[in-house]
Amino acid sequence: MTDALLLEGMTYAEGNFLNENAPHLKVDKKLIKERFDLTGKKVLDFGCGMGGMSLWYANTWDCDVYGLDIDQHHIDIANRLKDKHQTYNVQFERRDVLENPLDEQYDFIFMNDVAEHIPIQILRQIFQQFALSLKPDGVLFVTYPPWKSPYASHVNHVIKLPWVQFLPQPIVRSWIKSKNHSLVGDLESDLVSAYEGLNHLTHKKLMAVANEARLTLSYRKSHAFYNKWSSLKNLQLRFFPFDFLITKEFAAFKM
Numbered sequence: 565m566t567d568a569l570l571l572e573g574m575t576y577a578e579g580n581f582l583n584e585n586a587p588h589l590k591v592d593k594k595l596i597k598e599r600f601d602l603t604g605k606k607v608l609d610f611g612c613g614m615g616g617m618s619l620w621y622a623n624t625w626d627c628d629v630y631g632l633d634i635d636q637h638h639i640d641i642a643n644r645l646k647d648k649h650q651t652y653n654v655q656f657e658r659r660d661v662l663e664n665p666l667d668e669q670y671d672f673i674f675m676n677d678v679a680e681h682i683p684i685q686i687l688r689q690i691f692q693q694f695a696l697s698l699k700p701d702g703v704l705f706v707t708y709p710p711w712k713s714p715y716a717s718h719v720n721h722v723i724k725l726p727w728v729q730f731l732p733q734p735i736v737r738s739w740i741k742s743k744n745h746s747l748v749g750d751l752e753s754d755l756v757s758a759y760e761g762l763n764h765l766t767h768k769k770l771m772a773v774a775n776e777a778r779l780t781l782s783y784r785k786s787h788a789f790y791n792k793w794s795s796l797k798n799l800q801l802r803f804f805p806f807d808f809l810i811t812k813e814f815a816a817f818k819m
């Protein structure tokens with residue numbers, strides 16, 4: 565990892581940690597605060613990335629956080645931020661749970677912007693482990709941009725065209741290639757590999773994975789642009805064409 569990428573990663577993750585209004589996490593943080601009290605709880609941040617949300621959990625509540633990620637570069641940055649902010653109720657580890665399965669139980673398992681990056685057959689195996697790793701009243705909380713979201717391509721910072729993922733694939737791929745640049749990850753190390761790694765996640769696909777693991781949906785919110793206005797904040801339009809306006813799905817599961 566170059567120094568420039570390291571700095572970019574640290575700045576990004578630190579912003580996610582410290583800025584309550586970080587654009588793509590504002591709704592997540594508000595919702596998590598409203599719905600959950602993590603005080604005294606054991607929390608797994610699965611796919612913690614560079615640790616922004618793990619550090620936020622650990623600083624917002626007196627809880628015990630374990631952040632794991634399959635990517636060593638992300639974990640290195642998370643550990644630097646942990647040291648910088650002297651946050652001792654969080655532990656970060658590089659771990660591939662298919663090689664080294666989860667062996668503890670948690671009150672909360674968070675998967676924040678992770679599920680859409682994992683091939684569905686692997687996600688199914690991970691959810692089977694979650695079913696064994698939740699305490700009896702434990703909650704699995706999954707957030708992700710659904711595939712119809714205007715930003716689901718994950719490349720909108722360079723290709724400023726919403727829903728670009730629905731253009732013919734040869735066009736999308738060559739466009740992304742022309743804008744390609746390195747990313748912090750050692751696995752998803754550039755924009756092209758990040759786009760190719762997406763599993764085109766939908767609520768239906770996620771429900772199939774959860775049902776197979778015998779996890780039950782206990783809450784769902786589909787956040788769309790118009791929810792920003794207070795008079796429309798609870799409006800949930802999940803049918804065509806409004807489903808294309810949903811920017812993020814939030815789903816909680818229990819055993």
Ligand SMILES: C[S@@+](CC[C@H](N)C(=O)[O-])C[C@H]1O[C@@H](n2cnc3c(N)ncnc32)[C@H](O)[C@@H]1O
Pocket residue numbers: 580610611612613614615616617632633634635638659660661675676677678681682686749751
């Ligand atoms: C978009 S990042 C989100 C990071 C973090 N949750 C956040 O909100 O900032 C997706 C993360 O999922 C991780 N990931 C992908 N597949 C994984 C797997 N099988 N096990 C653990 N982490 C995984 C990636 O390495 C990456 O750090």
